[in-house]
Amino acid sequence: MGIPVTSAVQAQAQAADGLATFEFFVWFGSSEATSTETLPVTSAAISADGATGDVGTDGSQAAALSSFASLGETAPASPPACVWLASGSSVEESNRIGQMQDSTGSGSQVRWTYNTEADSSFGVGVSGSLTSGYSGDGSYSVSNSIGSSGGFPENAGFNEFVDGHFYRQRYASDLDSGGHPICGHRYKAEFRRSVGDSYPGANAPAKDPYGRCGNDPNGLATMAAHGGFYNADRGHATNYSGAATIFDLSVHGQTGYTGDIHVDYTNNSSLSEYVCGNAELPDAPILWPNNNSGV
Amino acid sequence: MRPRRLARFGLACLLAAACAGLAAACGSSITGLVGNLNHGNSAGISVLAGEPADYTGFLENRTGQAIVLESARLLPLPGFATPRLVHVTIEAGRDFAVAARDWPPSGGDYHLHPFVGTRVPSGGRVRILYSVLATKLGEYGDAGIRVTIRASGDTGSVTVQSVAGTCVVPSSDAECTASFQQRIAKAAG
Numbered sequence: 001m002g003i004p005v006t007s008a009v010q011a012q013a014q015a016a017d018g019l020a021t022f023e024f025f026v027w028f029g030s031s032e033a034t035s036t037e038t039l040p041v042t043s044a045a046i047s048a049d050g051a052t053g054d055v056g057t058d059g060s061q062a063a064a065l066s067s068f069a070s071l072g073e074t075a076p077a078s079p080p081a082c083v084w085l086a087s088g089s090s091v092e093e094s095n096r097i098g099q100m101q102d103s104t105g106s107g108s109q110v111r112w113t114y115n116t117e118a119d120s121s122f123g124v125g126v127s128g129s130l131t132s133g134y135s136g137d138g139s140y141s142v143s144n145s146i147g148s149s150g151g152f153p154e155n156a157g158f159n160e161f162v163d164g165h166f167y168r169q170r171y172a173s174d175l176d177s178g179g180h181p182i183c184g185h186r187y188k189a190e191f192r193r194s195v196g197d198s199y200p201g202a203n204a205p206a207k208d209p210y211g212r213c214g215n216d217p218n219g220l221a222t223m224a225a226h227g228g229f230y231n232a233d234r235g236h237a238t239n240y241s242g243a244a245t246i247f248d249l250s251v252h253g254q255t256g257y258t259g260d261i262h263v264d265y266t267n268n269s270s271l272s273e274y275v276c277g278n279a280e281l282p283d284a285p286i287l288w289p290n291n292n293s294g295v
Numbered sequence: 296m297r298p299r300r301l302a303r304f305g306l307a308c309l310l311a312a313a314c315a316g317l318a319a320a321c322g323s324s325i326t327g328l329v330g331n332l333n334h335g336n337s338a339g340i341s342v343l344a345g346e347p348a349d350y351t352g353f354l355e356n357r358t359g360q361a362i363v364l365e366s367a368r369l370l371p372l373p374g375f376a377t378p379r380l381v382h383v384t385i386e387a388g389r390d391f392a393v394a395a396r397d398w399p400p401s402g403g404d405y406h407l408h409p410f411v412g413t414r415v416p417s418g419g420r421v422r423i424l425y426s427v428l429a430t431k432l433g434e435y436g437d438a439g440i441r442v443t444i445r446a447s448g449d450t451g452s453v454t455v456q457s458v459a460g461t462c463v464v465p466s467s468d469a470e471c472t473a474s475f476q477q478r479i480a481k482a483a484g
Contacts, residue, residue, distance in 0.1 A: 113480070219389040221351075222403040224340055227470035228394040231480035233335025262335075262480060268470060272402035275393065282333050282353065292402070 005041060005135065008128035008185065013041035023181075026068055033068035082183035084171035087130075090192065095122060095244040097164045097198060097255040099205040100263050104157040105291035107269030112162055113151035113231075113262045114198040119143050122166070122244050123251025124190040130170075134249035140190040142166060151198060156269075161201035161240075166191040168246065189246045208288035213276035218284065220276040223267040230275060231264045238285040265289060325451030327358035328444065332420075332456075337483035339460030340394040341471045347381055347426040349395040352439045352457035355420040360446050364413040367440040369427065370454065372482055375436030378461055382426035383410040383440070391422045394459070398426050415444075427461055434475050435461040436482065458483035 003009075003022065012020045021038045097120055102110035120142045125134035169192045173183040213220040223230050243253020255261065267273040271291040277284025332353040342348045356362050369380035382398050388406030399407055407424065415421050423442070429435045439457035443450065460479035462471040 219391070221393040222390055222395060222400075223338075223393050224395045224400070224402055226467065227341040229339050229471065229476050230393045231337045231476070231483065233483070264476065264480060266476070274390075281391075282336055 009041060010133070024065060024068075035065050035068045037063065037065055039063050082173055082186075084173060084188055087170045087172040087187065090167040090169045092165050092195065093168050093191075093244065094163045094201075095120070095166045095191065096161050096201055096240045096242070096253055098162040098238065098261060098263075099201075099286065100154070100158060100160065100162055101205070101207070101288055102154060102156055102158045102265070103267075103269075103273050103289045103291050104295045105269045105271055105273065105293065106156060107267070108156040108273060108289070108291070109153060109266045109268060110155075110158055110289075111151055111153040111264040111266075112198055113264060114164070114196070115261070120164075120166070120191075120194060120253060120255040122191045122253045123246070123249075124188060125246035125249045125251060126186055126188045127247070127249075128184070128186055130187055132248050134187075134189065134246050136249065136251060137188070139252070139254075140192070142191050142194050150196070152200070154200070158200075159204050159207065161203055161205055162198055163201035164198045165195035166244070167193050167195070168244075191244065205286075208276070208290070210276070210288075212290050212294040213274035213288065214294070216276035216288075218277060218280045220274040221281050223265060223273045223275065225267060225270050225272055227266075227268060228273070229264065229266045231262050232275070232282075232287055233262055263287065267291075325358055325362075325444070325446055325449055327356070328362070328451060328453035329355040329357055330439070330442070330453040330455040333439070333458075334456050335484055337458040337460065337479045338394040339462070339471055339476060339479050340396060341462050341464045341469060342396055342429075343465075343467060344430050344432060344463050345428065346396055347398040347428050348378070348459070348461040349382075349392050349398065349400045349424055349426045350437075350457050350459040351386060351391045351393065352423045352425065352455035353420060354415070354423060354442060354453065354455050356415045356417060358446060359417055361417055362415050362444040362446045364410055364415065364421070364423075364442060365445050365450070366443045367410065367423070367425065367455075369425070370438040370441055372436035372438040372458060374478070374482065375460070376429070376433060377437060378427035378429040378435040380425060380440070381428045382424075384408065384424050385410055385413050386422040386424045392424055400424070400426075423455055425457075427459070429461060429463045432463050432465060434471075435463065436479060437461075438482075 009020045019038050020041050024035045026033050121139045123136050124138050124140050126137040127134040170189045173186040210216045239254045242250045244251050273291045275289045278286045340348050367383045371377040385408040386405045387408045388404045390403035392400050439455045443452045
């Protein structure tokens with residue numbers, strides 16, 4: 001079980017010498033029990049005197065909880081459902097959904113195709129504050145299921161990330177409208193739906209680290225000159241660590257795992273062109289092309 | 296007599312359909328042949344009439360035992376005229392041909408080995424280069440090849456997916472149309 005260090009937790013720790021008090025609720029069948037623990041909010045190891053836990057390699061702490069006291073007859077039949085209520089309107093944002101590169105050889109062309117039902121998955125953020133202090137809390141799958149389908153062609157030398165528009169929705173816990181205290185004053189934000197468009201993104205991804213396909217240890221695929229083409233299924237998803245932002249939180253994104261995104265290479269140049277990638281083809285999530293002059 | 300003949304004919308059709316649909320059950324119990332590694336991908340090229348077009352399919356052996364490749368036949372692609380299969384071989388080098396011309400294809404370091412008799416160890420993967428031919432102008436497509444294998448005296452077969460579009464053009468400076476390329480990509484899913 002993880003406990004997010006929200007802005008509310010940080011505020012309490014600042015006011016109490018780095019300590020924050022948590023109330024844990026546990027349900028055993030239809031019986032409810034609680035335990036109250038005061039834990040340090042720090043990346044430093046908890047002292048042996050406290051004997052409550054150790055800091056893990058990722059900075060997380062393990063804490064032993066004291067015994068739980070039964071609440072007896074007041075226990076609910078089951079854990080309460082923390083209902084999230086939409087807070088404000090959805091906001092359209094530009095998220096990263098892929099990347100596309102092309103050879104710089106004259107006559108080379110590349111096209112990004114983004115079909116309906118192409119799924120994306122983006123991180124979900126939670127916070128104790130409306131517009132800041134968000135931390136990651138799982139992911140949410142977004143389907144491009146509104147009937148949109150499209151893409152864009154590019155010419156030789158293209159090397160950019162590909163972005164698409166998604167709608168982000170913020171939710172608030174229902175404590176103020178009678179919800180259970182366990183739900184707390186919390187906010188959650190996630191991307192709920194896709195516009196279904198795609199376009200060149202703002203930044204350029206890293207180029208082939210091997211310099212050219214001929215040096216790629218994963219091998220290479222050859223497209224003949226004067227009209228060879230390769231429509232590469234991007235069903236092998238790539239995970240981007242900074243694919244989207246939720247207020248002050250950068251979240252991961254993953255697109256293409258349903259296989260409805262393609263990068264289409266057409267070699268209308270007079271030289272053979274190669275496609276290689278960061279894994280053995282045809283499984284490579286990232287592809288890099290160049291021609292037999294290495295450009 | 297007529298009703299009895301019709302009944303026999305119907306029974307024969309039923310058996311034929313059952314064996315066509317359940318090839319593994321009728322001919323082999325070999326499981327673990329993976330031929331869909333290229334699923335979703337497609338490729339193509341323009342060629343002159345009578346000029347071979349070459350494509351690659353992938354086969355992985357997860358049967359738990361070594362297999363030996365025996366034969367291959369071309370699979371039609373619905374909605375397209377089917378070319379003729381003229382060559383099958385193994386690409387053993389670092390390169391493989393996504394879409395190439397002539398036979399053997401030029402422009403790559405393919406290290407071609409004979410297809411028939413190739414032994415694929417358990418856990419191994421092979422790249423199968425096949426070549427098709429069409430003699431009339433037009434647009435052709437295939438869905439890959441059906442490969443027959445042998446393992447421990449048993450025989451089985453597997454579809455090696457490779458959606459490929461071959462357009463036969465009147466001159467060497469002509470290329471496949473964008474709409475043909477898109478239709479091929481769509482057929483690959």
